Amino acid sequence: MKFTTLLASAALALGLAGGAMAQDPTKVGFVYVGPVGDGGWTYEHDQGRLAVEAEFGDAVETVFVENVAEGPDAERVMTQMALDGADLIFTTSFGFMDPTINVASKFPDVKFEHATGYKRADNVSTYSARFYEGRAVQGHIAGKMTESNIIGYIASFPIPEVIRGINSAYLHAAKVNPDVEFKIIWVYTWFDPAKEADAAKALIDQGADVVLQHTDSTAPQAAAQEAGDVMTFGQASDMAQYAPFPRVSSIIDNWAPYYIERTRAVMDGTWESVDTWDGIPTGMVEIGEITDAVPAEVKAEAEAMIEAMRTGEYHPFTGPINKQDGSAWLAEGDVADDGTLAGMNFYIEGVDGEIPQ
């Protein structure tokens, strides 16, 4: 992995040497937490990068570094990018939040955009997608489809983003199937195919016939396929190579329009620090094809829910909802506010287990 970083740095240096002669294109950098070939999260961000290149052609130059660890290494990579003349840098993982803020304070003229974080500055925007909208749809399908009433959930890190996803999926699964039970395994990684496969197998061995994941590889799909009768959903990316079964639908992150818009803002000088949190209505979250493995009526219900969210009629967190300890959170008809959602650190009533602290 270090080797690819090295190669990318070399490519960066070369690019700089070559670029200096041309008429100075806008340089856009991307810092990725996984490999572009992960088939999930990082893959979709890289599709966004390619869309920026396709949109602006020679007027932009993009660079990326993949497999950047969430820690001091990230700061080094970002600093290097800024020193090499990047005008705009997208850092695409929650753990890059503090490094992004640190580096941004040293380079006030460089614009930074951090995905899924909550810390901003004059030259740091944040952006994220409302994945919980997609998880509501998957939860609905999962609750309808499970026969063992045990749904496995591979969770990455105990951050609001992931907890929100668990709550949203559970809420909608339990709504259509009150007997449903969630088994949650925390793997403490965004991307480790072997660990994700092991976690999926452990869940399947314990009777789960639907496995949801908040990690980036397709290893759980492969494990489900081997088990034969276990259903999964694509996460971050369509993962269509496992359709029509075990992958019966997916949540797709579509970053391309956002990346194009923000790059254009830098090019024409209108860039400002903003906080963007978009979902199904703007297309930042898409639901991949619901396959025929799902009965037509369930598919229709799911599509109706998608449509209701698109038009703004329905919010996945609509009361009455209690917290895990039984205390009231949302009253009948109330809708969760973004602040609470963004900092969500509790399970809702019915979810078993404790959130690791």
Place this chain on the structure above:
Amino acid sequence: MDLSSINPILLIAAMIAAATPILLAAIGELVVERAGVLNLGVEGMMITGAVCGFIIAVNTGSPTVGFIAAAVGGAVLSLLFAFLTQVALANQVASGLALTLFGLGLSSLMGQSYVGIKPPRADPTPLGPLADIPVIGPILFGHDMMVYIGLGIVAATWAVLKFTRAGLVLRAVGENHDAAHALGYKVKRIRTLAILFGGACAGLGGAYISLIRVPQWTEGMTAGVGWIALALVVFASWKPWRVLLGAYLFGGITQLQLNLQGAGVAIPVEYLAMSPYVVTIIVLVILSADKSRAPGSLGRTFHASG
């Protein structure tokens, strides 16, 4: 908390499968170190084996051919290490680290067009009615071929090192290469062969991950297993059966902690996550109280001076 949801039979079967890549890589490294060479490139050889095995298995449709290719791929990469350390007399630690970096880069280059492809599936070994025996059937007889081959390699390594002349010569080279040289043994040739064996085993371990455990190709998918294998050799005090024990412990507790989490056991997840490392180290440290020590010439460069 619901421990009854853990099926012990499936758990033990999963443990055995999870231990196999570590076991294969570690037993190869054990032979290398017993010959007096410290090859830190295990991770690089594993990932190269993983990608070679994957590419060949996809193109031929045969997992078996894939595994053979993985062994060859790992061995070919280790040849680079052999050249650096045995011919060019480079520092072994630096060469090993370089081998890991090179292997990671090379494998991601080779695997570029294989992302998202599904490999052919390896069937469980056809052991007929044995697999239907209650309880021990699924545990002992329901695995794919590589699990048994891994066990066979451990047994063979132990027997060769302990009982044969070749094993004695290999150990002599590792203990004192000058003395072995004075007795007329070809130190470099023997070490090169040991390095090749280590590379082949690491390659098999890598392919087990890309063809059976995960089955798919993604960059960096060995995710540090090679480093665990390296540590395991030291903690197992260079003894084959302890490597087996350590690998099973590590693989087993890794599986167990995932299952405990699924069952909702109220132990903080962080403790569960570190438990495989802690338990494996503790057990092997206790076992190594017998004052076994590293081969005398481990890590030292041999240069025939006379």
